Amino acid sequence: MSRTVTGRTRREWLRMMAAMGAGALVDGLLPRELARAANPPQDPVAAARARIGAIPIQAQPLGENLTLLAGPGGNVVVLHGSDGMVVVDTFVAPAWPKFQESLKGFAVPVKFVINTHWHFDHTDNNAPLRAGGATLVAHENTKLRMTEPHHLAVLELDFPPSPAAALPQRVFKDGYKLEANGDRLAVTHVPPAHTDTDVVVRFEKANVLHAGDVFFNGRYPYIDGSTGGRVDGMIAAADRLLSLADSDTKIVPGHGPLGTKADLAKFRDMLSTAADRVRKLKASGKSVEECAAAKPFADLDADWGKGTFNGDAFVKVVYLTL
Ligand SMILES: [Zn+2]
Known part of the structure; x- marks a missing residue:
């Protein structure tokens, strides 16, 4: 044989x-x-959680009592002091042990958690934080979306509804204000952009903005059409954030390194160029595959295509959310 x-x-x-x-x-x-x-x-969602959760957490000061924790599922911001902690976003579930360890370093309890939107890499550790006594605050659509099953196109990930123990207890429609540790937070809903659940968080004294996923710094973003995301909404949200920022504002993106107003302006211009090009191709009757094959982002890929999405994938993201 x-x-x-x-x-x-x-x-x-x-x-x-x-x-x-x-x-x-x-x-x-x-x-x-x-x-x-x-x-x-493995189940693709479990694989994504494991991959993202393996990224180490890096701490970076943003102000006197404000810290950026970057790593396993975007960027978490912690306001700390004698009033306890206010935490924006919560990383993915497998990162919980190291996230908990990082939070312990501030030596005060977590009082409030703000979710910038419903996605798993921003809400996955809601349940243990809520169980530990924190009040979860989010836009009303975040709670609604978390109670539904979803399929995320292009990423090809399927999510079941979140357990009740992970749902925000305090929701709002337009905005929410909070004062703690000598700073004032303005949490503001933006019209559908990355999803229909997005809020931006402004730390007024520290002059810091947490943009959530309406800003991916230096990479093509995801836009979630399954829960109301629109590329034109992303551009409008970037314009709104630009109007809130000055040249000293530190802008925390949902993903990517800490940014400035100039970084956000570049991102906004890239989105605008990308939307215009795909809009023309789509209007000429091209299918999503034909659009991707036309390589409309060939000149943008070197600067923006090194994150989760290359140019071909981002053509699909834009096409599906025009
Ligand atoms: Zn997201």
Whole structure:
């Protein structure tokens, strides 16, 4: 009996090839398919949580008693002091042990948690924070969206409803004000942009804005059409944030490094260019695949295409949210 290089018999090899279909080889997918056969795929959401959760947390001071914790699922901001902590966003679930450790370092209890929007990488640790005595604050649509199942296009992730223990207890429609530790926070809903649940958080004394996912610094953003996100809303939200900022404002994006007003202006211009180009292609009758094949972002990819989305994927994000 002849043997292949893998050590399998020819008969075993042929049986496996038939089971997988010849296309697997043509696509160069054979090694991955073999790996999957040996090690069945994880649920994609669990895999995303594990991948993001493995990122270490890095602390960066934003002011006297304001700290940015960056890492496993975007950017968390902590206002700390004798009134207790106010925490904006909560990382992914697998990061909880190290997140909890970071928070312990401030040596005061968490009083309030603000969710910038409903997505899992911003709300995943709501439940343990709420169980620890914190009041969860969010836009009313965040609570609503968290009670529904969702499919996120392009990312191809499916989410079941969140457990009741993770839901915000205090919701609002337009805005919410909070004073703590010598600073004033203005939490403001923006019309549908990244989702229909977005809020931006302004720390007035520290001159810091947490933009949530209406700002991805230096990378193409995700826009979630399944829960009301619109590319034109992203542009309008960026304009609104720009009007709140001055040249000294520190702007915390949902994802990416701490930014400035100039960084946000660049992001806004990229979105505007991207939307105009895809709008023209779509109006000419092109399908989403034909749009991506036209490579309308070829000149933008070097600056923006190194995050979660390359140019082809971002064409789809824009096309689906025009
Ligand atoms: Zn998001």
